[in-house]
Amino acid sequence: xxxxxxxxxxxxxxxxxxxxxxxxxxxxxxxxxxxxxxxxxxxxxxxxxxxxxxxxxxxxxxxxxxxxxxxxxxxxxxxxxxxxxxxxxxxxxxxxxxxxxxxxxxxxxxxxxxxxxxxxxxxxxxxxxxxxxxxxxxxxxxxxxxxxxxxxxxxxxxxxxxxxxxxxxxxxxxxxxxxxxxxxxxxxxxxxxxxxxxxxxxxxxxxxxxxxxxxxxxxxxxxxxxxxxxxxxxxxxx
Amino acid sequence: xxxxxxxxxxxxxxxxxxxxxxxxxxxxxxxxxxxxxxxxxxxxxxxxxxxxxxxxxxxxxxxxxxxxxxxxxxxxxxxxxxxxxxxxxxxxxxxxxxxxxxxxxxxxxxxxxxxxxxxxxxxxxxxxxxxxxxxxxxxxxxxxxxxxxxxxxxxxxxxxxxxxxxxxxxxxxxxxxxxxxxxxxxxxxxxxxxxxxxxxxxxxxxxxxxxxxxxxxxxxxxxxxxxxxxxxxxxxxx
Numbered sequence: 001x002x003x004x005x006x007x008x009x010x011x012x013x014x015x016x017x018x019x020x021x022x023x024x025x026x027x028x029x030x031x032x033x034x035x036x037x038x039x040x041x042x043x044x045x046x047x048x049x050x051x052x053x054x055x056x057x058x059x060x061x062x063x064x065x066x067x068x069x070x071x072x073x074x075x076x077x078x079x080x081x082x083x084x085x086x087x088x089x090x091x092x093x094x095x096x097x098x099x100x101x102x103x104x105x106x107x108x109x110x111x112x113x114x115x116x117x118x119x120x121x122x123x124x125x126x127x128x129x130x131x132x133x134x135x136x137x138x139x140x141x142x143x144x145x146x147x148x149x150x151x152x153x154x155x156x157x158x159x160x161x162x163x164x165x166x167x168x169x170x171x172x173x174x175x176x177x178x179x180x181x182x183x184x185x186x187x188x189x190x191x192x193x194x195x196x197x198x199x200x201x202x203x204x205x206x207x208x209x210x211x212x213x214x215x216x217x218x219x220x221x222x223x224x225x226x227x228x229x230x231x232x233x234x235x236x237x238x
Numbered sequence: 239x240x241x242x243x244x245x246x247x248x249x250x251x252x253x254x255x256x257x258x259x260x261x262x263x264x265x266x267x268x269x270x271x272x273x274x275x276x277x278x279x280x281x282x283x284x285x286x287x288x289x290x291x292x293x294x295x296x297x298x299x300x301x302x303x304x305x306x307x308x309x310x311x312x313x314x315x316x317x318x319x320x321x322x323x324x325x326x327x328x329x330x331x332x333x334x335x336x337x338x339x340x341x342x343x344x345x346x347x348x349x350x351x352x353x354x355x356x357x358x359x360x361x362x363x364x365x366x367x368x369x370x371x372x373x374x375x376x377x378x379x380x381x382x383x384x385x386x387x388x389x390x391x392x393x394x395x396x397x398x399x400x401x402x403x404x405x406x407x408x409x410x411x412x413x414x415x416x417x418x419x420x421x422x423x424x425x426x427x428x429x430x431x432x433x434x435x436x437x438x439x440x441x442x443x444x445x446x447x448x449x450x451x452x453x454x455x456x457x458x459x460x461x462x463x464x465x466x467x468x469x470x471x472x473x474x475x476x
Contacts, residue, residue, distance in 0.1 A: 036429075036445075037426045037429065040446075040447045045310045046310050046313075049298070049310050049313060049314060050298050050302060053291070053294040053295045053297075053298045054295070056291040056294060056295075057291045057292070057294075057295045059291075060287070060288050060291045064288060064369075072283045072284050072287050075284075075287060076287060104426055104427065106426055106427055107426045110426070113426075131302075135373075188275050188342060188344060188345045188348065188351075189342065189344055190278075191274075191275065195470075201467070202470045202471060203470075204470075205470060207274075209278045229439070232433075232440045232441075232442075232443060233440060
């Protein structure tokens, strides 16, 4: 059960975000802001798992309402930005989430986990809001303006919608090489199938009505996979 | 606009699944069952994108209502099975989805795309049902019994919940090697951090209150990444 002082604290957070607190499940909200470093048995692990799906649903609904004229590939690229740790941590940080997060002291002093703990607790927070009333209405009103301004920034980037350019930038920056695109036999008429290879591994496959659109799709799939792999390698080296 | 004969056909599909058709958006439903091989401009691409998030939300809600006593790692493993092409295609096939799917003739004759076209159109179908009334109530009633029986089958498998065993089986089967687990320095007290390496690449990292639980988490993360990579390689070889 949440203590009165903790509830008062969390009311402050809800006030900052301008969320009506009448229908909040305070115990869930409390749990959403408990980092696993504080307790391995009572923490926000589960709510983060649940909140991930809540977030995706809010994001695709936002994209449908605002960018339905865009090709699906653009929407998928926007979605992967909008659900990224970097973006979630930035939104959480704008409300000073870290102050409300209960965690082990040494974890708090670790700058390396700052991004992921903010992002994870933000997802857990969304999970708690959804589960308080079993719908999205406590979330969309304040989250959508964030999604809107971030989307505008992303869409304004020169490499947006041009995954080939972004992938090439990445492989040249890291290994001074270009991605290799291989057209492979398609089983459907007028459908081109292309794979993209980097460092002797196939990182993505794309289909399209032209070689170019198939290459773009392959690059769009390769990008997050390659970025995730680089992050794992850099964690491994530290 | 949907033709009367197509609407009659789609009513048959809804009858099979026992979905009340009063509030259905027929145009969306029609589009959900148009494969990109039929038309590159009017097809189910977008609804598949949207339906993916709808599906995940239905799945995590089902898991919350039925398996809330399970560790989060188990729920994540169950989710990845329940949203897999294999499972979605099997559910779609049980209602004879392929009969209702509009597609190019040569695509229909291609057995290699059978699984993915069923899975994709099933996700698009869920997207159309959600968007017809902007909630999940046309979906949960008939989909949950499927999720229940598939979950029971998965939970009964000996390797379930034992990702280390499953990963070992995979790497031995493919390369006659064992995954290598490396404990790395943790920045949090009483938290163990482990990486798992296969073929000189780090495929996953896990944290836990014991070395064993950290290894299980690392293996659980490595498994889908390695499976996806093998699938890409085998597509590349075909």
